[in-house]
Amino acid sequence: MTHSFFQPPELTRYALRNLRAPECLVQAGTLPAENGLVGIDLLIDDGRLSAIEPAGTLPAELGPDLDASMVLPGMLDLHTHLDKGHIWPRRQNPTGDGAGAGMATQQDREANWNAQDVARRMEFGLKTAYARGVVAIRTHLDSLAPQAAISFPVFRQMRERWAGRIDLQASSIAPVDIFLTDEGRQLADIVAESGGRLGFVTKSTSHPREPVPPMLDEALGRVFALARERGLDLDLHVDESTDPRACSLIRIARGAVTHDFPGRILCGHVTALALQTDEVIDQTLDACVEAGIDVVSLPTVNMYLQDRSQNDRTPRWRGVTVLHEMKARGMRVAVAGDNCRDPFYAYGDHDMLDTYTQAVKILHLDHPLSDWIRAATETPAAIMGLDRGVLRAGAGADLIVLKARSYSEMLARHQFDRCVIRAGRAIDTRLPDYRDLDDLMNK
Template sequence: MKLESLRIPPRLRGFGADEQAQLFDLTLAGDRVAAIVPSASQAHPRGTLLSALVEAHAHIDKNYTVQDVGAAEGDLFAAIARMDRHRAGWTGDGLRARMERALHDAWRSGTRALRTHIDWVQADAPAALAVFEALRSEWRDRIELQFVSLTPLDLFADLEAGERIARQVKRAGGTLGAFVYRNEGLLHKLGRVFDLAETHGLGLDFHVDEGLDADASGLRSIAQLMRAREFRRGVVCGHCCSLAMQDDAVAQETLALCAGAGIHIVALPTTNLYLQGAWDRTPVPRGITRIREAAARGLRASLATDNVQDAFYPYGSYDLLETFGLGVQMAHLAPAEDWLDAITVAPARALGLGWDGRIAPGCPADLVLLAATGEHELIGPRGRERTVIRAGRILEQTP
């Protein structure tokens, strides 16, 4: 298969090219990209080529439940309470139906890998884990699936419970996680999570500082612990909304710590726009972390979906290009083309995937060809029209 006269965003290029070349021809051979050369004509682009998309933060166990639980409208802890009540009635069949629906949506949109957080609120493994493990096997050739145990940080104060959780996460090949927000004894409890990760050889992925309280210091504490312990197994921190509320000097100090520790930040624009901010007036400030300031320190954040049609966010889908478009607008990520690594390369590296998503001869022919012929079409409906290519074959064309 040959693809001609395509834009490839510079941050997605894994090949050397004449600086004047902006359009490229690709030859696909089997399931690989065989060759990339500058197009003979540089005048008429036919589209924009991305590597297949990577979802760094989702919740496929609780999506599509908003009709049962209702929308929380700006109250994070009300949403948590509603899902706690609803979770008591979850069945294997119901979980599988919701989780498969999410995977089909993501697959159709061009996603090649997805990390989901699974609610894990007691020592015993949740029913969703067994369903996830079955789906991970069934979907192996379509979407690479990872999971994180989403556990209230306070539960790790129970040493036996924490040990049981870590052992089960290790057995199932997952990542250890916790919900961190202004907890009492924060450093002690976080230290316990790091102890378990070091003992069992686990990576870490936190929900951290998901609110607009300037005194929330979870992100800073995690970075300090990483550096003090020289923790090298990889740490992802999602949300980090409070960072935007802190004084510039404080925020910059925290980002410097994060850069030194090697933390990967994930911003979740849909859910945090919905949950953070007032509901009785125009909602300013808004719930987004300091993406641009992080990038200035070499921390290329990911943009991810988070919740879909549940109490936390009652709308949405698993189309990462929709998430990308919202993130571009709310965080002023311009030019937009320079930030497409937030749904491709950055999350691929954070999740430790075998391919980092940079397009080059020899890379997998897992690609998304957008109709957008320029940067200003990227987030419009026509520009988002796409052809999904997996293992060198066209999957489908989709609006």
């Protein structure tokens, strides 16, 4: 049923013995570590982790010896786009770059994104993420009118439908200049009604070619006011560009301090920062630390979109931000999956273990691996305000068990035979069939 390498006992109380887990994710006192992993036994009782003991402690009769297999807490996808997902078969990106993605998505949205279409594709994405061991997702929802009034009610239905399986959060996304109009106020009301985060992209409809829109500071002031009035946090698409003149991040950080904004601010992408001078990077990170800004990098999607050419030129850079420098400053940083099988990314499968694995290679999150696994587990959980992403007694038994015995084995080979445990029970890890969406694609 599960397609996994082992099947845990069908009991309310049982043990998984002789496991290895990332030391940074285990909250069980001091345990001896080797290559960043600790050996543990887990006792599962009525869907929760009732005890974490050193490997070899729990009696053999309680459960199987897993021969040093790795165990992870359920993973979190802090930044994705479930409303866009899986439209690639009917609306491909003609150029493979950001401009082509925006054009193709707009065309598909205007032609097809009714409530049923959005709901069907979101459900497909959630089924896939669930089978991969993802326990929480924050999705951005395209929010230019009239789409916000369509997609946010669908999101609310999905959040209720998936409660207890995947914790769902939402953020709006629209050009920043709409917040200078009544549409921005209306959007803030929809977001507040939905318990979401107010979001925008640092581009404008009136000045689409400007790396920093001339009305940015005015629009930021309006966003801070709308969010403060409604008690909303912010989740923003910032400087997703190959143009080093795109320097909105420092303006957002300084604006948050100037306006004494009380909420949290998460900024996604900020790829242009990596193309700026060391002096500008230092100034920007100083401002971000002062404002308490968190950052999420979307390495697979930005590497796909950015520095792409139509004349057989090899891309020259990776399209990622300065995550190492941010983490060294004490900023909370995460990686996430972003788009999946849509014009912004032709690939992907809502698999945060794969996203982390690719992030290690793209961003050099290794030598040493250190505690970077937190960027897909504990850190996004903290940013989302969820009690997730760690292994501790009393937490829900939501686990991913891998046949791999080490980081090397985990990162070298796709873990297709993972065992996903939710509330102490192994789930069916078979993925939904793409054919399930064929009737939506044949339009």
